[in-house]
Amino acid sequence: MNIVRILFSFIVFPGFIFSAVIGLFLTWIDRKVTARIHWRVGPPWFQPYADFLKLLLKETIIPEGSSKVLFFLGPLLGVVSMSILAVMLFSMNFNPASSYVGDLIVIIYLLALAPIGIIIGGSASKNPLASVGASREMTQYFAYELPFLFALAIVILKAGGNIKFGEIILAQEATGPFLYSLSGVIAAVVILLSTQAKLSFVPFDIPEAEQEIMAGPYIEYSGVALAMYKVTRAMMFFTLPLFLISLVWGGFANWWAILKFLLIIVLIILIKNTNPRLRIDQALKFFWIGIGILSILGLVLAFYGL
Amino acid sequence: MRRVVPIGPYHPLQEEPEFFKLIVEGEKVVDLEINIGYNHRGHEFISPTLTWDQVPFLVERICGICSDSHPYAYVLAVEDCAHVTPPPRSQYIRTIIGELERIHSHYLWLGLAGHFIGYNTVWMWVWRYREPLLDLFELIMGNRNHYAINKIGGARRDIRKEDFPKIEKYLDLLEEKNAMFTKAILDDPVIRARLEDVGVLSKEDAIAYAVTGPTARGSGYAIDVRKDDPYDAYDKVDWNEIVFEEGDVLAKAKVRLLECDESIKIVRQCLKNMPEGSIETRVDEIPPGEGIGRHEAPRGEVFHYVRSNGSNMPVRHKVRAPSFMNIASNVVAVRGYSIADAALVLASVDPCYCCTERTFVYQSGKKKYSGQDLLKLSWEKTEKLKRRYKK
Numbered sequence: 001m002n003i004v005r006i007l008f009s010f011i012v013f014p015g016f017i018f019s020a021v022i023g024l025f026l027t028w029i030d031r032k033v034t035a036r037i038h039w040r041v042g043p044p045w046f047q048p049y050a051d052f053l054k055l056l057l058k059e060t061i062i063p064e065g066s067s068k069v070l071f072f073l074g075p076l077l078g079v080v081s082m083s084i085l086a087v088m089l090f091s092m093n094f095n096p097a098s099s100y101v102g103d104l105i106v107i108i109y110l111l112a113l114a115p116i117g118i119i120i121g122g123s124a125s126k127n128p129l130a131s132v133g134a135s136r137e138m139t140q141y142f143a144y145e146l147p148f149l150f151a152l153a154i155v156i157l158k159a160g161g162n163i164k165f166g167e168i169i170l171a172q173e174a175t176g177p178f179l180y181s182l183s184g185v186i187a188a189v190v191i192l193l194s195t196q197a198k199l200s201f202v203p204f205d206i207p208e209a210e211q212e213i214m215a216g217p218y219i220e221y222s223g224v225a226l227a228m229y230k231v232t233r234a235m236m237f238f239t240l241p242l243f244l245i246s247l248v249w250g251g252f253a254n255w256w257a258i259l260k261f262l263l264i265i266v267l268i269i270l271i272k273n274t275n276p277r278l279r280i281d282q283a284l285k286f287f288w289i290g291i292g293i294l295s296i297l298g299l300v301l302a303f304y305g306l
Numbered sequence: 307m308r309r310v311v312p313i314g315p316y317h318p319l320q321e322e323p324e325f326f327k328l329i330v331e332g333e334k335v336v337d338l339e340i341n342i343g344y345n346h347r348g349h350e351f352i353s354p355t356l357t358w359d360q361v362p363f364l365v366e367r368i369c370g371i372c373s374d375s376h377p378y379a380y381v382l383a384v385e386d387c388a389h390v391t392p393p394p395r396s397q398y399i400r401t402i403i404g405e406l407e408r409i410h411s412h413y414l415w416l417g418l419a420g421h422f423i424g425y426n427t428v429w430m431w432v433w434r435y436r437e438p439l440l441d442l443f444e445l446i447m448g449n450r451n452h453y454a455i456n457k458i459g460g461a462r463r464d465i466r467k468e469d470f471p472k473i474e475k476y477l478d479l480l481e482e483k484n485a486m487f488t489k490a491i492l493d494d495p496v497i498r499a500r501l502e503d504v505g506v507l508s509k510e511d512a513i514a515y516a517v518t519g520p521t522a523r524g525s526g527y528a529i530d531v532r533k534d535d536p537y538d539a540y541d542k543v544d545w546n547e548i549v550f551e552e553g554d555v556l557a558k559a560k561v562r563l564l565e566c567d568e569s570i571k572i573v574r575q576c577l578k579n580m581p582e583g584s585i586e587t588r589v590d591e592i593p594p595g596e597g598i599g600r601h602e603a604p605r606g607e608v609f610h611y612v613r614s615n616g617s618n619m620p621v622r623h624k625v626r627a628p629s630f631m632n633i634a635s636n637v638v639a640v641r642g643y644s645i646a647d648a649a650l651v652l653a654s655v656d657p658c659y660c661c662t663e664r665t666f667v668y669q670s671g672k673k674k675y676s677g678q679d680l681l682k683l684s685w686e687k688t689e690k691l692k693r694r695y696k697k
Contacts, residue, residue: 038430128309132333132645202424203496211319211422212649213311275496277424279646280333282499 014090016083016235023234024048030237030269037273048234052227060223066126074121074217075225078232081113085239088165093246093253096166096173103163104152107243111198114232115141118207121229122217133216136280137207143287144197144204150295151190154183155247157302169251177250182306186298188248190291192264195240196271197283199233203275204283241265307331311645315344319422319649322659326636326652333644338637342659343666353623358384358458358592361620365610366452368625369661371414374407375603376625376661377456379610382537384458387597387614388589392538396460396585401539402473402576403447403455404601405569409480410439411604412520412562415656416487419559422653423500428491435483442476445469460586470577477570484570488563501556505639505651508553515635518628519606520565521655524558526551531602543575555654562656592616605629605656627661 009015027048035042062071088102088110115137122134156163158178159171178184197204208216218229241264245252249260278286314325323344329337349368353361362377369376378400385392392400413436420428440450447453447463455461465473491497507517512525522529528549532540548564550557594616601608606628613622632655640651667674675683 034426037427039434040430128311132311135332202426205424206646209424209646209649211424212646214318273427275425276420276428276494276500277646278496279500279644281644 009087009091010083015087016079019082019086019235019238020231023231023236023238024052026237026265027234029265030272033266033269034273052231055222055227055230056224058223060225061220063126063220066220067124070120070124072225074117074119074124075221075228075232077117077120078114079228079235081110081117082232082235082239085110085243086235089239089242089246092165093169093242093251096169096251098166102165104156104165104168105163107165108149108152111243112141112145114198114236117232118217118229121221121225122207125217125220127220129213130217130219132213133207133219136213137217139280140197140204140206140283143284144194147190147287147291147295148194150292150299151187151194152247154178154187154295154298154302157299158184158187165246169246172250178248179250183298183302184248186294186301188244190295190298191244191247192267193287193291195244196268197287198240199236199268201268201272203271203278205277206280206283209277237265241268308336313649313652314341319653320657320659324657324659326648328640328645328648330645333646335640335643335645335648338640338648340633340636341666342633342662343664345660346663346665347660348665350623350625354620357618358620361623362456362458363454365625366454368627369658370451371411371658372407372603372605372608372661373452374403374455375601375608376610376627377454378404379599379601379603379608380612380623381456381458382599382601383597383610383612384592384599384620385589385597386599387595387612388458388592390459390587390589392460392587393584394539394581395464395583397538398576398580399461399463399465399585400456401543402465402573403453404538405572405576406439406443407453408569408604409566410436410443411656412566413439415562415604416559419650419653422650423497425497428487432487435480438476438479442473445472457586458592459589460584462586464585465580473573473577477574481567481570484563484566491559491563498556500650501559502554503552504555504643504647505654506553507635507639509551511635511638512553515631515638517606517632517635517655519603519632519656520558520561521606521632521635523547523549524561525553529607531600531607535600537601539576540572542579543572545572545575555650558654592618603628605658606632608661625661627658629655629658629662630664633657633659633662 011017025045025048028043028045031047032042062068085107088107091098092102118137119134122130122137155168155178159168162168162171172178179188200208208218218226221229241261242252244264245257245260251257252261309330311328311330312325313319313328315323325341325344327339327341328335329339349364352364356364362380365376365380366373413432417429417432417436420426420432443453444450446465446469447455455463507521507525509526512522512527517525517527518529526549528547530547533547545568548561548568550560592614594614596611596613599610608628609626611622611624612620615621636652636655640648643651
């Protein structure tokens with residue numbers, strides 16, 4: 001009985017199927033809003049689902065001489081890690097006092113699995129453009145992970161040194177969301193920008209820049225494997241804003257969370273549409289120097305309780 | 307470790323078939339090899355099979371974007387050969403269309419440049435304000451593209467008096483929007499970070515590679531046929547030549563943006579001062595001889611040469627499009643920058659491959675003649691011709 005429940009939560013709700021359906025719907029919002037900003041009409045609401053179904057029906061071509069295991073491991077890692085992340089976020093938010101030990105360290109590793117999947121897939125593709133894309137993904141991962149970790153440290157400091165996810169949410173319930181303090185704002189900004197980079201949205205769509213390296217790591221992917229990458233991206237678009245809300249904006253176990261969520265989504269789409277793509281060295285400088293110093297400042301502020 | 311990153315023959319960066327072989331070390335481009343010749347159509351060969359008046363329709367189709375420039379230069383060449391001066395009104399009409407075409411071409415490039423740096427909002431917005439211009443072309447000449455306005459000895463169509471306010475109205479809109487784009491693009495720190503000091507083409511290199519148009523003017527090399535060798539109405543209007551010294555991609559973008567303002571100025575003056583009268587002189591025969599025509603196309607100087615033996619067809623028609631000179635300069639401009647910059651630098655000369663195409667001779671997968679071989683062949687032929695005409 002218990003196993004059935006666990007499987008249900010991983011596969012149906014709030015795991016794979018639920019977060020994929022919502023995530024694909026969010027990509028439609030992204031495409032529609034982007035289109036309106038561009039003075040275009042934009043696709044109908046079922047377009048992402050149609051794209052996904054079409055990809056499932058297509059032939060999956062494996063490049064000659066590439067490692068089959070690694071080639072499919074890449075897309076699989078992302079889907080699995082994002083499903084687990086969705087389950088953890090939901091169970092922690094709706095039942096923060098549960099004895100289930102889900103802490104930030106696990107989530108950091110889960111979040112790292114998605115870019116690692118892209119790097120593995122890109123390197124296994126045996127294509128010069130894919131390997132350039134994979135190396136860019138690696139550089140970008142190291143770029144945004146440093147300030148991202150500092151921002152998480154701010155959150156941990158504010159929660160009284162607790163790395164348990166449930167405790168962080170409980171602490172916010174007791175004292176009010178961390179966002180309403182100076183260091184909390186800094187943490188939110190840093191996490192938002194890292195989210196932008198994790199989602200590979202402009203200005204940080206460097207690993208898959210279509211005009212430069214033609215979708216980079218994804219260039220050799222087709223059919224089901226490509227659909228898995230796409231759905232991973234869609235699920236990240238769903239889970240990462242939720243992660244941000246639960247860390248600094250008081251969790252999402254209430255109706256206000258829908259508004260907060262939409263606000264973050266729109267913010268991400270706006271950043272995406274009002275910036276050109278950075279170069280990889282510029283992104284590294286931006287995250288390590290600009291945002292890095294900002295996050296250290298936030299850490300100092302959090303240390304003094306601001 | 308050296309690797310090859312191919313851009314082309316089919317690549318989302320550019321919509322025409324061309325092949326740039328980027329030789330990279332990591333992300334840094336150390337060398338570039340350019341291959342063209344995927345889409346050769348033999349216009350110079352077809353031209354002598356058509357009558358003088360049919361050729362403008364042919365050369366119009368060399369390039370879809372500057373479809374006024376080629377017939378313009380051709381018509382100037384034939385008029386030079388036949389010693390005809392077109393009536394003033396037709397000169398003004400041709401100048402107006404030439405300048406409107408410059409605006410539409412520069413806007414096309416600007417939009418694409420936005421797309422190339424991943425800024426799709428700029429792309430869509432710029433093209434939104436380019437669209438009414440195409441409608442204007444349709445209003446004046448019946449076609450959004452391929453205007454067929456140039457005719458040996460004048461213009462094929464008149465611009466009607468009642469269309470003047472519509473053109474003026476569009477120019478007002480464009481002036482406002484161009485100021486907006488100039489400000490938005492030059493003030494955006496992220497755009498500046500991407501474009502500044504990228505793909506620098508020094509003045510010496512610009513002269514050595516004989517680049518033309520905005521590519522040259524962005525490198526501080528003031529060359530513009532409209533100023534240096536004015537034709538039609540260009541010496542009767544007041545306008546400035548835009549030159550920037552930096553030579554990077556941003557300078558080229560600035561040249562194009564500010565040139566649109568100058569074009570607006572030229573069109574306005576032309577509309578105001580346009581004389582009344584006929585729009586063409588009758589040209590019955592083209593006497594034996596040769597003529598050259600130069601027109602400042604949006605991408606630079608386009609050069610046409612025609613030779614007549616007194617019949618109703620040209621004997622020889624030679625076209626040199628500006629992109630042919632500009633694309634070659636990529637080899638120096640791109641060296642030392644990253645792959646991300648390379649895509650931008652390659653696009654910054656506003657390349658147009660359809661007018662640049664040349665044939666290549668391949669034998670069992672290898673190029674038969676290198677550049678040096680072709681030079682040698684050309685010298686040999688010149689020697690042969692010299693000997694023949696000495697007799």
